Amino acid sequence: MHIRFWGTRGSLPVAPHASTIAEKVSRALFAANGRSFASEAAARAFVEGELEFAVGKTYGGATSCVEIDLGAGPFVICDMGSGLREFGLDSLRRCNAEGRPQEYHFFLSHLHWDHIMGFPFFVPAFLAGAKIVIHAGHADAEEALRRQQEEISFPVPFDWLKADIAFRTLETGREYRIGRLDVSLIEQHHSHSSYGYRFRDDRGKVAVYSTDSEHKIDLMHGEADVVGFFEAADLVVCDTMYSLADTVSMKEDWGHSSNIVAVDLCHAARAQRLALFHHEPTYSDADIQRMYRETIRYEELTRDDAPLEVICAHDGLCIEV
Amino acid sequence: MGSGEIAWAFEERGNASLVAPAGRVDEATAAEFAERLSKFAETCRDTMILDLEGIAYMSSRGLRALTLAQRRASECGTTIVLARPNPTMREILAISRYDRIFTVTETIEAAQDD
Numbered sequence A: 001m002h003i004r005f006w007g008t009r010g011s012l013p014v015a016p017h018a019s020t021i022a023e024k025v026s027r028a029l030f031a032a033n034g035r036s037f038a039s040e041a042a043a044r045a046f047v048e049g050e051l052e053f054a055v056g057k058t059y060g061g062a063t064s065c066v067e068i069d070l071g072a073g074p075f076v077i078c079d080m081g082s083g084l085r086e087f088g089l090d091s092l093r094r095c096n097a098e099g100r101p102q103e104y105h106f107f108l109s110h111l112h113w114d115h116i117m118g119f120p121f122f123v124p125a126f127l128a129g130a131k132i133v134i135h136a137g138h139a140d141a142e143e144a145l146r147r148q149q150e151e152i153s154f155p156v157p158f159d160w161l162k163a164d165i166a167f168r169t170l171e172t173g174r175e176y177r178i179g180r181l182d183v184s185l186i187e188q189h190h191s192h193s194s195y196g197y198r199f200r201d202d203r204g205k206v207a208v209y210s211t212d213s214e215h216k217i218d219l220m221h222g223e224a225d226v227v228g229f230f231e232a233a234d235l236v237v238c239d240t241m242y243s244l245a246d247t248v249s250m251k252e253d254w255g256h257s258s259n260i261v262a263v264d265l266c267h268a269a270r271a272q273r274l275a276l277f278h279h280e281p282t283y284s285d286a287d288i289q290r291m292y293r294e295t296i297r298y299e300e301l302t303r304d305d306a307p308l309e310v311i312c313a314h315d316g317l318c319i320e321v
Numbered sequence B: 001m002g003s004g005e006i007a008w009a010f011e012e013r014g015n016a017s018l019v020a021p022a023g024r025v026d027e028a029t030a031a032e033f034a035e036r037l038s039k040f041a042e043t044c045r046d047t048m049i050l051d052l053e054g055i056a057y058m059s060s061r062g063l064r065a066l067t068l069a070q071r072r073a074s075e076c077g078t079t080i081v082l083a084r085p086n087p088t089m090r091e092i093l094a095i096s097r098y099d100r101i102f103t104v105t106e107t108i109e110a111a112q113d114d
């Protein structure tokens, strides 16, 4: 399966200012140091090969939306952050090009605004003939989605959507067969609760989506459950919004976790890969890149045996699991 | 994997207590580390100097234990100071930003003066 990241930012969408782009271009030109390029492709190769990520690219600013792409059958999407708008359009392109059915299976971590705000802009929901099943650990998922399309918030009411939309509440402690995936969920510490999902495809590959999850300092003994849930996963997408110091001081009880607790949990679970996710909206690209490098270093320093590969999710990233 | 146990030394130095654990604080030893450290934090001196010289490295569980110990210590006005971290521990304190919520010193004397 492929994991496509359509939105990776935490809490609030962000967009670069004109000055941010001017700064990147200036740094790139300075790094090129008078070199000339025979073609745009040659310039692109320089950007890809020699510029650091934060200079040549951006981690993006859309909020949580991650696709589990099985290449065929219904689309599988975790969360409906602002990244969902672009996914919706791309999925229709794929339906046309590849003849895939307009069928969508959503899995919601929770109902906070940054995780559902993309739904009113999800074009397939407006199409008669499209089929949408929204899975959630929360029984009030429908209420949350209807409420954000009430007149005071949005011009198009939920009932005007033409797609066939169904809601399904899932329980923890059991495994479901949904589409071509085995799916289970775990409850996480977060305001109004959140749920992590574990997906296993028919080849036995496992991807875990665990965002907006606080690993509380006075409940460390309870982390065995989380380690069990991450066990031997090929990929774990983790909320790494804050530094550890922030999670035990000013931002304690804000419902998020740190890069280094994510590494420790993945080490304990013998997971293969960790994707840093739900990036702090006040972070610049340089800040996220620094956090990424520090996380790689922490993993090296605390590694016991098999290495854990750390990647940093960004909008537009697609990885094979 | 063979992390063994943590050995502890304790002494009193004027208004400070000096606690010196030795070993690796990882998933296997973190619970015991947290428990012992919180007990030492109840000795109620102005300062509790945690001598990190003998600590090879510490995972987030060890770091979180430091915070729990500091909360216990705060109940009688004690501040925990981290002294003599090795280069690995220094890096971990920086990456976790724990060097912003704890005072970190090069020597035990510097911790005492703090």
Ligand SMILES: [Zn+2]
Pocket (backbone or CB within 6 Å): A010, A011, A064, A112, A114, A115, A212, A278
């Ligand atoms: Zn969020």
Ligand SMILES: [Zn+2]
Pocket (backbone or CB within 6 Å): A110, A112, A190, A212, A255
């Ligand atoms: Zn949330």
